[in-house]
Amino acid sequence: MAAQPKTKILYISLGFWLIIGVESYDAWTNQVLTVQTGGSVTIPCHYDKKYTQQKKYWFLDIVETYTNISEENMSIIDHPDQSLFTVTMRNLQDEDTGDYHCIVDNEGIMRSTYEVYIKVQSAPNVSVVSSSVSGHEGGGISVQCLYSSGCQNKVKQWCRYKDQSCYTLGRTDTSQNSSVQISDDDGRRSFTVLMTGLRRTDSGWYFCSTGGVMSPVHITVTEAEPDKEKDTDNEFLTVWLRVSAALLLLLILISVFIWRQRRRPKQDEHQTRERKSSKTTDTDPVNDIIYYSTIDHDPGSEAMKSPAGGAINSIIYSTVAPH
Template structure:
């Protein structure tokens, strides 16, 4: 394989191996000859290159962060078999690092949902405008070629070339989970790897037409609808309004209570103010009625005792200080107590 990568940017390529070597250790080796190549990295070990094994796909990937043009050369995807008389398994590829690669892709990793579509845009330089363009799968090397319309090609994969923009677009429709894997854009003898991931479809809620309801079901549905329209079933929805009414009612009760207290207080004050003049009038009446009482007491005295009086008249000689026409009367009173019953 002849792979083109861009300098100064991260990249990743896949390496295939036989499924019988799933448990063997994989490594990445650089050199023109197999026996003298320099091992740069093993799977699951840190370093300039990162190798990740996917046994279920019989693939391990080689990933890097930054390659320079001087890193161009021959590399080997290898599997360590073990034993002194055995040869490790592997194959060679040429990796060319360019600032402006002759063949590249807009995105080296694409994903889609099962049943959906994806598109991949492959770019090429003017020198490869008339070369054969293909979209190929790594594991079976099955390719789809631009301009071919024979029945061997899958109708769900369409390739359209745009000479003016020097690019061709791959459209895959009706994706399946089995379409996941590694592909590559091929222009002439150059390739660029692309990883495709197909995930489960998005769950869509579809309406299923229902059979017409029976008369009994229709009656039940009508009853439920009328119940739903009943305000008593809307207690939960009208909680804010109910709470507001409760607050207003409570405020009204408090206002009435305060008003009742004020009326009671005014009545008590009024009653006390009216009571004071009555007390003064009673006192005056008592003073006024004391004379009849005295009279009664004197009457009782008169009733209890008999008074005898004798009057004697004396005629004196007139004097200068006494009126001669006036008689002087002297009286003596004798009280005789009456027996008590």
């Protein structure tokens, strides 16, 4: 839901300054920004591109502050490429409560581009867990918005400063690829904003809102990290190759084990047969026959004499080997 811009003419005399032509939006009138005592807040002040080279100011009542300053409790920085300047207030106290204006100097005529009432509280009606959230293109981010018990039954919204578009509970498409989903965390006095399918154009300032009270959040969407994704893919490929190699080696070892187990009975049977055959061959009386014969001296014949002249009675052992 985007409100149509409307210009209302105001004449605010601040010393010798005259502020006219306050550019506002019907849906943005009487906006209240709550901040915890001692805390800090950054307010984006958008302006038309035609004011890029003009001086910018931040007003509280009759206090004037020029852009591009940095003090202990205050800094104002212009961002011409974004057509906005940001005001950061630190260590806020009760006396800092009041109406503030974003002012551009249009050829000596001070024009208010945005006005907000900042209320410093010990327990803010609306706040955020983190006022700066970043994500990658195509990814998602989550923002948690906190609210007081008095806002329990009020409408919860997530709005964008730049085009004043607001989204309520549920899911709403914000672009071709990105979407916004808001869910109320019943019982915890908070609601969560989930933006998915982020695009670079989703970068910018948003705010959580309920019951006309808001708290700003800056979203930064950066390019996806191709090198990191490539490294992740390479790491996955390396792990996959190692696992595949290990599985292949295991499969080979299992196959070799099974093959050897199946082959072993045949080898054992063959070796058994060889041992039996060898044993049979060694003890076969037909193959190796030992004959023992005794030749006695025949008394009727001439006895064999030894060189000493004595008779020799001889026993001769002979072995007949197979041919």
